[in-house]
Amino acid sequence: MNDPTTIRRLYGRRQGHALRQGQAELVERLLPEVGVPEGPLDAVRLFGDERPLALEIGFGAGEHLAGQAALHPGHGFIGCEPFLNGVVGALGHIERDGLTNVRLHMGDALDVLERLPDGGLDMAWLLHPDPWPKARHAKRRFMNDGPIALIARKLRPGGRFRFGTDHPVYCRWAMMVMGRSPDFEWQVESKADFLTRPADWPQTRYEAKARRLGHEVWYFEYLRR
Numbered sequence: 001m002n003d004p005t006t007i008r009r010l011y012g013r014r015q016g017h018a019l020r021q022g023q024a025e026l027v028e029r030l031l032p033e034v035g036v037p038e039g040p041l042d043a044v045r046l047f048g049d050e051r052p053l054a055l056e057i058g059f060g061a062g063e064h065l066a067g068q069a070a071l072h073p074g075h076g077f078i079g080c081e082p083f084l085n086g087v088v089g090a091l092g093h094i095e096r097d098g099l100t101n102v103r104l105h106m107g108d109a110l111d112v113l114e115r116l117p118d119g120g121l122d123m124a125w126l127l128h129p130d131p132w133p134k135a136r137h138a139k140r141r142f143m144n145d146g147p148i149a150l151i152a153r154k155l156r157p158g159g160r161f162r163f164g165t166d167h168p169v170y171c172r173w174a175m176m177v178m179g180r181s182p183d184f185e186w187q188v189e190s191k192a193d194f195l196t197r198p199a200d201w202p203q204t205r206y207e208a209k210a211r212r213l214g215h216e217v218w219y220f221e222y223l224r225r
Helices: 019-032 041-049 063-071 086-097 111-112 135-140 144-155 168-179 205-212
Strands: 053-057 074-082 101-103 119-127 156-167 182-185 218-224
Touching: 019 086, 019 101, 053 063, 053 111, 063 074, 063 101, 063 168, 074 111, 086 101, 086 111, 086 168, 101 111, 111 144, 144 156, 144 168, 156 168, 168 182, 168 218
Parallel strands: 053 074, 053 119, 074 101, 119 156
Antiparallel strands: 156 218, 182 218
């Protein structure tokens, strides 16, 4: 089984277009307030009280993360994203929607996962990750045995892991990785369960773009055994 440390390197760009003045000011002002602190993490350290915790790995521009936080104000949400422009998008949602139950980490999600207590998460999401479609790049995918085993360790029994993609190569790869995991049970009864986005799954801009391009989108939910 792969160890999570085998994918410690972050691939791809860390920043796209230059930030506008207002965006740069938002990062300087708000990110220190909602940033994930150093050291061991739990609900009390992050939010000041005991509450269910959820983690989104690679939140893009933050639409899904903010949507979940608004739907569940009594939960705590941790978003991890290495891309600065995505962090700016999430900060905008946090400020506009007055969200107090979100914490952000600009960097590798593994750094946060490793500092959470085992069984400390109720929910985790990996939505539309970079597919790295070439076979020689498969080791760069987050969906690999080591990271999935780490997610399983951090989820409580009965906790849920959701995965979504519009890329057929990544879909087949993910089904293979999850199918051989002893820690997860796929929650599916018919094809509608993985072809229809659940009502409590806010759409991301990446999913909307995939739909506009005519791509099929697949939705997976797994239960932690």
